[in-house]
Amino acid sequence: MRINFLISCFIVVIFLLPIAIRTQDIDKEDHGLLVDTKHKISAIIVTIDNQKRLIVNGKPFFTIGLYSVWPMEKMAEAKELGFNTVHTYKGEGSHEKDVALSPEEMQAYLAAADKLGLKVFMGLPRFQVLKGETKRLEDRINLLRNSPAMIVWYLFDE
Numbered sequence: 001m002r003i004n005f006l007i008s009c010f011i012v013v014i015f016l017l018p019i020a021i022r023t024q025d026i027d028k029e030d031h032g033l034l035v036d037t038k039h040k041i042s043a044i045i046v047t048i049d050n051q052k053r054l055i056v057n058g059k060p061f062f063t064i065g066l067y068s069v070w071p072m073e074k075m076a077e078a079k080e081l082g083f084n085t086v087h088t089y090k091g092e093g094s095h096e097k098d099v100a101l102s103p104e105e106m107q108a109y110l111a112a113a114d115k116l117g118l119k120v121f122m123g124l125p126r127f128q129v130l131k132g133e134t135k136r137l138e139d140r141i142n143l144l145r146n147s148p149a150m151i152v153w154y155l156f157d158e
Contacts (some may be wrong), residue, residue, distance in 0.1 A: 006100055013105040024125055028068065030154065031109055043146045044146075044147075044151065045057055058148070063084065063085045063108050063151070063152075064082065065083060065085035066083045066085070067087050070088045072109055074117060075113055077115070078118070085118060085120065086113055086119075086120055087121040089123065090109075091105075091106045091122060091123050091124075092124065092125055092126050094126060094127065095127065096127070097127060098127040100125035100126070103139070103144060106122070106140075110122075110149045110150060114149035119151035119152075120147070120150055120152075121151055122144065122152065122154060123154045123156060124137060124140070124141075124153060124154070124156070125137070125153060126156050129155060
């Protein structure tokens with residue numbers, strides 16, 4: 001397994017989910033970002049407090065993640081090794097072909113992670129992003145975003 005630590009990945013959420021989190025609304029009492037009530041994320045609340053810490057469901061959360069955890073059965077091993085966040089490239093596919101796992105298959109990945117108490121660093125399908133298939137991307141995000149395992153949306157790098 002390749003080991004890469006995921007540090008400070010939360011910022012991606014602010015750019016990819018403006019419908020879910022409004023960065024201009026700061027809640028002084030909770031020391032974090034308010035969730036837009038029109039598009040509330042019910043399963044997980046992710047904020048940044050005044051000390052710039054990632055807060056997940058009211059508790060500080062430091063992401064220790066592992067890239068490319070596949071097949072799903074490998075999640076248990078990642079958990080045993082001390083990781084709290086996993087990622088798979090299977091949901092991203094490739095730049096050239098629309099071969100990413102379906103949203104339903106990614107729901108199974110999220111469910112498996114949640115069962116183990118892991119969070120997921122979820123990539124979006126590269127082909128759909130590059131082709132500007134916003135409706136398909138929006139549908140995918142709306143289907144997956146309420147999972148209690150979902151913590152970060154990842155566009156892609158190369």
